[in-house]
Amino acid sequence: MPRLTRRRFVGVCSAHVAALGLYPGWVRAAVQPDAGGVTFLMPSDGAYPGYATPFNMRIKTRPAVIAVCRDEQGVASAVRYAVDHGLRIAVKSGGHSFEGFSLNDDGLVVDVSLMDRQRLEGEAYSAGAGVRLAQAYDFLLPRGRLLPMGSCGSVGLSGLTLGGGYGLFARRWGLTCDHLTGVRMVDGRGAVRDSCDDGALLWACRGGGNGNFGIVTEMRFETRPAPERLPRQRMRFRSLTAGRAAQLCERWFTQTARLPDDAFSAFVLNGSTLTVLITWFDPGSAAQVQRITEAMAHGADSVADPANEPLARAVLRYYGADGPLHFKNASAGYYRGFDDLRGGIEGVFRSVIDGRGMVFQINTLGGAIDDPAKAASAAYVHRGQPYLGELQCYWERDSQTEDRVAQVAAVQRQLRDIGIDRHYRNYPSLFFEDWANAYYGDDTYRGLQWCKNAYDPDDRIGHAQSVRA
Numbered sequence: 001m002p003r004l005t006r007r008r009f010v011g012v013c014s015a016h017v018a019a020l021g022l023y024p025g026w027v028r029a030a031v032q033p034d035a036g037g038v039t040f041l042m043p044s045d046g047a048y049p050g051y052a053t054p055f056n057m058r059i060k061t062r063p064a065v066i067a068v069c070r071d072e073q074g075v076a077s078a079v080r081y082a083v084d085h086g087l088r089i090a091v092k093s094g095g096h097s098f099e100g101f102s103l104n105d106d107g108l109v110v111d112v113s114l115m116d117r118q119r120l121e122g123e124a125y126s127a128g129a130g131v132r133l134a135q136a137y138d139f140l141l142p143r144g145r146l147l148p149m150g151s152c153g154s155v156g157l158s159g160l161t162l163g164g165g166y167g168l169f170a171r172r173w174g175l176t177c178d179h180l181t182g183v184r185m186v187d188g189r190g191a192v193r194d195s196c197d198d199g200a201l202l203w204a205c206r207g208g209g210n211g212n213f214g215i216v217t218e219m220r221f222e223t224r225p226a227p228e229r230l231p232r233q234r235m236r237f238r239s240l241t242a243g244r245a246a247q248l249c250e251r252w253f254t255q256t257a258r259l260p261d262d263a264f265s266a267f268v269l270n271g272s273t274l275t276v277l278i279t280w281f282d283p284g285s286a287a288q289v290q291r292i293t294e295a296m297a298h299g300a301d302s303v304a305d306p307a308n309e310p311l312a313r314a315v316l317r318y319y320g321a322d323g324p325l326h327f328k329n330a331s332a333g334y335y336r337g338f339d340d341l342r343g344g345i346e347g348v349f350r351s352v353i354d355g356r357g358m359v360f361q362i363n364t365l366g367g368a369i370d371d372p373a374k375a376a377s378a379a380y381v382h383r384g385q386p387y388l389g390e391l392q393c394y395w396e397r398d399s400q401t402e403d404r405v406a407q408v409a410a411v412q413r414q415l416r417d418i419g420i421d422r423h424y425r426n427y428p429s430l431f432f433e434d435w436a437n438a439y440y441g442d443d444t445y446r447g448l449q450w451c452k453n454a455y456d457p458d459d460r461i462g463h464a465q466s467v468r469a
């Protein structure tokens with residue numbers, strides 16, 4: 001989601017680089033494809049470090065082999081190689097997993113980042129598994145189409161979609177995974193499957209497909225007409241105490257309950273500074289957003305002049321940092337409203353304000369996400385929860401890691417103590433003990449186990465929180 005504070009924290013913004021499609025070296029080192037659509041990189045190969053480095057520098061892993069794939073046959077060959085050599089497989093696209101689930105130690109990594117072909121036929125969009133969000137925006141917006149998705153330009157579209165995918169447009173149209181109409185996937189034994197012949201596969205990939213039982217090679221989506229402009233309002237409150245931040249948080253929940261569905265809002269507490277952002281895109285919503293802004297801004301230290309940029313320029317603002325960065329981020333839970341937090345939010349905010357590099361962000365969901373028809377056809381389960389929290393912590397050196405991870409763990413305990421136990425699969429944390437229930441709920445998890453047995457009975461593909469057979 002919009003990383004306003006993150007950009008300030010790291011002091012860099014890759015918007016222009018990403019807009020030109022010039023990704024930094026850590027994302028794509030040059031590699032010559034072998035015959036068969038795959039290049040196997042060993043730790044001694046010069047290109048290996050570029051593919052072994054995730055977005056999160058806290059993650060230290062050393063795969064035995066990285067299979068850099070160019071096409072579906074290359075992916076199938078990589079799976080057969082892993083079977084022949086008895087290696088476990090992790091799947092990597094954009095490399096942004098908070099816990100490094102797309103890499104492993106001593107196993108094989110199937111890297112799909114070069115599989116970035118995009119096509120638009122009418123309103124139907126298809127994307128290779130390596131497409132990043134900036135590439136999708138760059139491709140679709142000039143053609144007048146939009147796929148509702150997240151904001152950060154270097155996040156992988158497949159990692160985002162397979163766990164849900166929310167952003168500035170989800171309240172009007174639904175999650176990215178709700179727009180998924182088909183997938184192709186190489187399963188744990190190297191066989192190619194297409195959801196045209198398998199409804200369960202499409203259901204699972206709408207929110208339950210990240211690294212669990214196959215390597216998605218291509219995704220097909222329905223798209224929406226791209227709005228012309230994305231206006232925004234932004235305000236800041238500085239030098240907050242925990243009590244004052246909690247009061248403002250309650251006010252934010254009250255006001256955002258009145259947001260029109262084309263609008264989105266983020267509450268971002270970065271240390272003792274609170275930023276509130278509101279975006280919208282339907283011109284008819286301007287008056288209502290103005291009323292909400294005025295009610296929210298009472299007592300603010302600054303209220304930025306409202307901006308009203310063309311969509312293609314506005315999305316660049318939220319592309320975020322190049323990375324890689326040292327960080328520990330995690331879901332801070334789903335909420336129905338402020339009452340879910342009331343019992344402990346002041347203590348949580350005290351930890352954020354007194355801690356180092358800490359950010360607590362809450363984003364609006366709800367609207368079209370909460371649609372029973374979508375619920376029946378997708379593994380994403382948290383539709384009735386109109387807010388999502390994210391705990392973030394950033395630092396600069398390896399020597400700071402232990403201390404900062406302990407800070408995050410302490411806040412996670414505070415949240416658990418007030419009963420926050422449902423979490424977003426795309427914001428994972430190894431500290432979630434009952435992770436299967438937190439991400440999926442019992443019924444959906446059982447459905448995903450059925451898929452695991454059907455697509456990957458040997459448990460070849462997986463990570464620390466992948467679905468167990």
Ligand SMILES: Cc1cc2nc3c(=O)[nH]c(=O)nc-3n(C[C@H](O)[C@H](O)[C@H](O)COP(=O)(O)OP(=O)(O)OC[C@H]3O[C@@H](n4cnc5c(N)ncnc54)[C@H](O)[C@@H]3O)c2cc1C
Pocket residue numbers: 001002003055090091092093094095096097098100101102112129149150151152154155156157158159160161162163164165166167209210211212214215216217320426427463
């Ligand atoms: C800076 C930042 C900004 C973010 N912004 C948003 C946002 O706005 N909205 C939002 O919803 N989320 C957001 N996220 C969370 C993001 O959706 C997840 O981190 C997502 O899983 C990243 O996907 P990836 O392909 O970049 O990462 P990877 O690390 O490559 O993959 C993530 C997971 O998906 C699996 N996976 C990836 N590709 C495939 C594939 N082709 N087949 C099967 N499994 C696959 C991996 O095995 C891994 O388990 C953000 C994360 C970061 C770090």
